[in-house]
Amino acid sequence: MIIVPILFIVVGVLVSLVLAPVVFATMRAKATWSRTMARVESTDDLGDDGHVPHYTFTVAGAVYSGRGSISATSYKRTIGTDIPIVYDPSDPRKNDVSSSFWRHGWLAILALGLIFVAMGICGLYYPNGIVVFGNP
Numbered sequence: 001m002i003i004v005p006i007l008f009i010v011v012g013v014l015v016s017l018v019l020a021p022v023v024f025a026t027m028r029a030k031a032t033w034s035r036t037m038a039r040v041e042s043t044d045d046l047g048d049d050g051h052v053p054h055y056t057f058t059v060a061g062a063v064y065s066g067r068g069s070i071s072a073t074s075y076k077r078t079i080g081t082d083i084p085i086v087y088d089p090s091d092p093r094k095n096d097v098s099s100s101f102w103r104h105g106w107l108a109i110l111a112l113g114l115i116f117v118a119m120g121i122c123g124l125y126y127p128n129g130i131v132v133f134g135n136p
Contacts, residue, residue: 005123012116020110033086034059035098038066038079040078053078057085118131 038057043069045051053068066085087095 002124002127005120005127008116008120008123010120012113012118012120014113015116016110016113020113023109029047030086033095034089035084035086037086038095039082040080041065042077053067053083053097055083055085055097057087057089057095058090062092064095066097068094099124 036057036059038055040053040055043051044054046098054065055063055068058062058064064087068089084098085095086098
């Protein structure tokens with residue numbers, strides 16, 4: 001069936017050409033944001049997916065709060081401690097936990113898209129599948 005490989009190619013191209021640039025643009029914008037330390041006030045427990053921190057921080061005497069966009073199991077034990085965050089100096093209400101994901105996550109998304117494209121091409125080239133072990 002030729003539709004499935006074509007769907008893989010379309011999804012891969014969309015992920016590579018649409019989603020990866022959006023994440024890259026977010027990464028570039030956050031790279032210009034200011035950095036500070038924030039106090040973890042609480043966390044959302046996501047079970048096996050980790051914990052999302054809720055934090056407060058101060059900029060020019062004003063207190064702001066935020067919620068991390070990335071979860072990690074290490075946040076559970078950080079309640080009451082300081083974590084690094086980034087914030088938009090023109091609007092500190094725009095803030096996030098300082099994470100290496102935004103510096104490198106777009107590469108993982110781009111790679112995922114390219115893997116989908118490669119799988120679709122293999123599906124077109126080898127319509128009966130690729131024999132990995134043994135005889136077909």
